Amino acid sequence: MTSSFEQMRANVGKLLRGIDRYQFNPAYFQTQVTSQILLKALTNLPHTDFTLCKCMIDQTHQEERPIRQILYLGNLLETCHFQSFWTSLEENRELIDGITGFEDSVRKFICHVVGITYQTIEHRLLAEMLGDPLDTQVKVWMNKYGWTENDEGQIFIFNQEESVKPKNIVEKIDFESECCHRNPSHISHRVFYLFLYLDVKAEYSHTSLIVFLFTGVSSIMATSQ
Amino acid sequence: MVINVCSVHFQYDPYTYPNDYDLHTGDPKADLAYERQYEQQTYHVIPEVIKNFLQYFHKTISDLIDQKVYELQSNRVSSESIEQKIYEIQDVYENSWNKLTDRFFKNSPWPEAEAIASLVGNGECIGGPTLDQRFESYYNYCNLFNYILNADGPAPLELPNQWLWDIIDEFIYQFQSFSQYRCKTAKKSEEEIEFLRNNPKIWNVHSVLNVLHSLVDKSNINRQLEVYTSGGDPESVAGEYGRHSLYKMLGYFSLVGLLRLHSLLGDYYQAIKVLENIELNKKSMYSRVPECQITTYYYVGFAYLMMRRYQDAIRVFANILLYIQRTRNMFQRSTYKYEMINKQNEQMHGLLAIALTMYPMRIDESIHTQLREKYGDKMLRMQKGDLQVFEEQFSFACPKFLSPVVPNYDNVHPNYHKEPFQQQLKVFAEEVQQQAQLSTIRSFLKLYTTMPVAKLAGFLDMTEQEFRIQLLVFKHKMKNLVWTSGISALDGEFQSASEVDFYIDKDMIHIADTKVARRYGDFFIRQIHKFEELNRTLKKMPASTTTAAAVTTTARAV
Numbered sequence: 001m002t003s004s005f006e007q008m009r010a011n012v013g014k015l016l017r018g019i020d021r022y023q024f025n026p027a028y029f030q031t032q033v034t035s036q037i038l039l040k041a042l043t044n045l046p047h048t049d050f051t052l053c054k055c056m057i058d059q060t061h062q063e064e065r066p067i068r069q070i071l072y073l074g075n076l077l078e079t080c081h082f083q084s085f086w087t088s089l090e091e092n093r094e095l096i097d098g099i100t101g102f103e104d105s106v107r108k109f110i111c112h113v114v115g116i117t118y119q120t121i122e123h124r125l126l127a128e129m130l131g132d133p134l135d136t137q138v139k140v141w142m143n144k145y146g147w148t149e150n151d152e153g154q155i156f157i158f159n160q161e162e163s164v165k166p167k168n169i170v171e172k173i174d175f176e177s178e179c180c181h182r183n184p185s186h187i188s189h190r191v192f193y194l195f196l197y198l199d200v201k202a203e204y205s206h207t208s209l210i211v212f213l214f215t216g217v218s219s220i221m222a223t224s225q
Numbered sequence: 226m227v228i229n230v231c232s233v234h235f236q237y238d239p240y241t242y243p244n245d246y247d248l249h250t251g252d253p254k255a256d257l258a259y260e261r262q263y264e265q266q267t268y269h270v271i272p273e274v275i276k277n278f279l280q281y282f283h284k285t286i287s288d289l290i291d292q293k294v295y296e297l298q299s300n301r302v303s304s305e306s307i308e309q310k311i312y313e314i315q316d317v318y319e320n321s322w323n324k325l326t327d328r329f330f331k332n333s334p335w336p337e338a339e340a341i342a343s344l345v346g347n348g349e350c351i352g353g354p355t356l357d358q359r360f361e362s363y364y365n366y367c368n369l370f371n372y373i374l375n376a377d378g379p380a381p382l383e384l385p386n387q388w389l390w391d392i393i394d395e396f397i398y399q400f401q402s403f404s405q406y407r408c409k410t411a412k413k414s415e416e417e418i419e420f421l422r423n424n425p426k427i428w429n430v431h432s433v434l435n436v437l438h439s440l441v442d443k444s445n446i447n448r449q450l451e452v453y454t455s456g457g458d459p460e461s462v463a464g465e466y467g468r469h470s471l472y473k474m475l476g477y478f479s480l481v482g483l484l485r486l487h488s489l490l491g492d493y494y495q496a497i498k499v500l501e502n503i504e505l506n507k508k509s510m511y512s513r514v515p516e517c518q519i520t521t522y523y524y525v526g527f528a529y530l531m532m533r534r535y536q537d538a539i540r541v542f543a544n545i546l547l548y549i550q551r552t553r554n555m556f557q558r559s560t561y562k563y564e565m566i567n568k569q570n571e572q573m574h575g576l577l578a579i580a581l582t583m584y585p586m587r588i589d590e591s592i593h594t595q596l597r598e599k600y601g602d603k604m605l606r607m608q609k610g611d612l613q614v615f616e617e618q619f620s621f622a623c624p625k626f627l628s629p630v631v632p633n634y635d636n637v638h639p640n641y642h643k644e645p646f647q648q649q650l651k652v653f654a655e656e657v658q659q660q661a662q663l664s665t666i667r668s669f670l671k672l673y674t675t676m677p678v679a680k681l682a683g684f685l686d687m688t689e690q691e692f693r694i695q696l697l698v699f700k701h702k703m704k705n706l707v708w709t710s711g712i713s714a715l716d717g718e719f720q721s722a723s724e725v726d727f728y729i730d731k732d733m734i735h736i737a738d739t740k741v742a743r744r745y746g747d748f749f750i751r752q753i754h755k756f757e758e759l760n761r762t763l764k765k766m767p768a769s770t771t772t773a774a775a776v777t778t779t780a781r782a783v
Binding site: 009010012013046047048049051052054055056058059075078079080081113114116117118119120121122125154160161164165166167168169170171 | 487490491492493494495498531532533628644647648649651652655656659674693694696697698700701704706719721726727728729730731735737738739740741742745746
């Protein structure tokens with residue numbers, strides 16, 4: 001799949017502009033070819049081929065049928081309005097004649113987006129997103145991705161909890177290496193002055209200061225609460 | 226500086242361009258003979274003038290060497306006079322090169338160029354170059370490139386890299402200028418339009434592409450780069466022409482030229498693809514021409530932005546802006562170059578502002594500070610979803626797009642020349658629209674850790690269904706291709722480095738924020754030092770009862 005896309009991408013610019021060997025000629029613009037390219041680009045979502053194609057089709061041609069319809073469908077997919085997409089597609093089925101596996105590619109994209117967003121999703125909702133009124137597709141895609149369903153109609157996607165965790169980036173100060181090549185008692189002396197100083201300024205929360213004082217010469221790790 | 230330019234112009238401009246349109250007598254035989262002679266002249270003209278220039282250069286440099294040798298021999302090391310000579314050479318090169326460029330390849334109606342040109346007393350530049358001058362220029366370039374590409378062996382020219390870059394850069398610039406020019410048919414005479422109509426090959430995009438591709442092929446630069454990056458010796462694949470620095474560097478600069486050209490035509494994928502053998506993500510420089518570096522990264526960054534590879538765009542812009550910051554002093558040499566680099570510097574800040582708004586992430590502190598100074602206000606407005614500001618920023622910072630198509634001279638409406646730009650702007654604006662809600666959602670997400678989806682939808686004034694859709698959009702748009710390894714800048718993996726992340730579990734949304742704790746270590750250390758200082762000062766003061774009081778008072782006062 002990748003290499004055919006590479007080939008396509010290499011020629012997309014020329015194809016979209018209807019270039020023949022001797023000149024960039026708008027008269028050579030081929031609606032059919034452009035439509036095919038756009039639809040093929042949609043099958044490669046989430047790659048941005050579709051957006052890049054739009055950069056190379058001029059405004060006049062963008063308003064012609066069926067390019068306008070295809071652009072509309074593409075925008076629905078980019079904005080994740082999947083239910084609207086399937087409805088629209090129903091009304092324009094002839095558009096995808098000649099592109100094998102178009103619907104499957106779109107479903108693959110939808111499953112990708114669902115897979116990065118949901119940990120558990122309702123069966124009904126997934127069916128809607130996959131454009132599956134007869135509930136035939138859901139099982140197929142569940143099998144493909146190894147998703148399981150429980151008794152309550154909830155489909156378990158992926159343990160997101162593992163990877164989506166709050167992060168705290170804190171500064172770790174190793175007291176020993178940073179500023180004390182000196183006598184530790186000196187440090188506590190300074191700490192005392194510092195406390196005075198900062199108390200006056202009242203700039204930092206007391207929690208971190210107290211930690212600082214009590215840990216003395218060892219390394220400090222503060223959590224920001 | 227201005228005076229210098231003038232005097233240089235008179236001092237050695239051995240080539241005076243014959244105003245040949247006057248010299249046709251009307252007698253066919255004589256005219257034909259003249260034509261032939263003119264062809265010959267034009268063909269030899271460019272190398273001749275460059276030869277002269279080189280001779281002058283050579284003389285100055287050999288004088289310098291002689292002087293150095295003499296001084297070393299007589300044990301007199303006068304670094305100042307050497308510095309002076311070097312400066313002279315550079316100065317002379319810069320100015321006279323500009324003069325040659327102005328003479329052959331007239332600059333277009335940018336205010337800066339106009340100012341220089343009119344100062345030099347070249348009235349022809351007012352209102353921009355004429356059609357004739359543009360055609361002339363095109364033929365000059367054709368001759369130059371024919372000479373370089375079609376010689377029986379490598380051309381015996383050794384030109385500085387800076388010159389070679391300038392040639393390619395200016396060549397594309399003139400093409401750009403012409404493409405814009407020919408779309409504006411409103412102010413043209415019938416004669417001019419007829420001339421344009423009958424000569425579609427002049428400044429034709431295919432010719433320009435052809436030249437660049439030919440230079441790339443002749444020099445085997447792609448093979449050379451491949452071998453170079455894998456640690457081998459590029460000479461082994463350079464071929465007869467490629468091993469000469471002239472061809473090698475023209476090949477390299479043509480690659481950058483192609484990057485630029487494809488970007489101007491809106492083909493961003495192809496633009497980055499032509500550089501696939503150049504390790505853009507390594508810090509080292511293959512060419513030592515700063516303008517080349519900056520131009521390369523400007524276009525690469527812009528292409529990444531249009532490809533929705535925000536992280537890559539941000540990384541590229543931040544790097545090159547740091548580079549400019551660090552090497553700023555070098556650019557004082559010529560105001561013309563300095564202006565250009567300054568402009569690109571500003572534009573890249575603008576693009577970085579856009580990219581960071583779409584994809585907030587941490588970048589180098591110094592760049593971030595600079596950015597906030599210049600665009601802090603605009604960034605806030607963009608975050609609030611002000612589409613107009615997005616469009617303004619884009620308009621300022623984007624390249625000057627072109628259409629490769631020859632206009633239909635019979636039917637050109639007044640804003641035809643703006644269409645390529647409008648097209649790119651539209652794609653950009655659509656993308657901004659699609660992501661319009663994300664900024665607000667992001668700020669709400671930062672406030673909570675867990676919440677029912679329906680409830681958060683309510684806070685955002687959306688239906689649950691619409692909110693769920695927006696959450697999908699968030700995930701989709703924030704997961705971009707990011708370069709991680711490999712030589713080609715097109716390589717990448719899908720990653721998300723969004724500071725705010727979440728997932729939906731049944732009816733609940735679980736949010737994970739990245740908090741960066743305030744850095745206090747530096748602050749403590751600085752204060753410790755301050756206190757030490759204070760302590761030392763106090764110890765030096767005469768001991769008295771007032772000392773203790775003084776310490777406390779000082780502490781409180783600070």
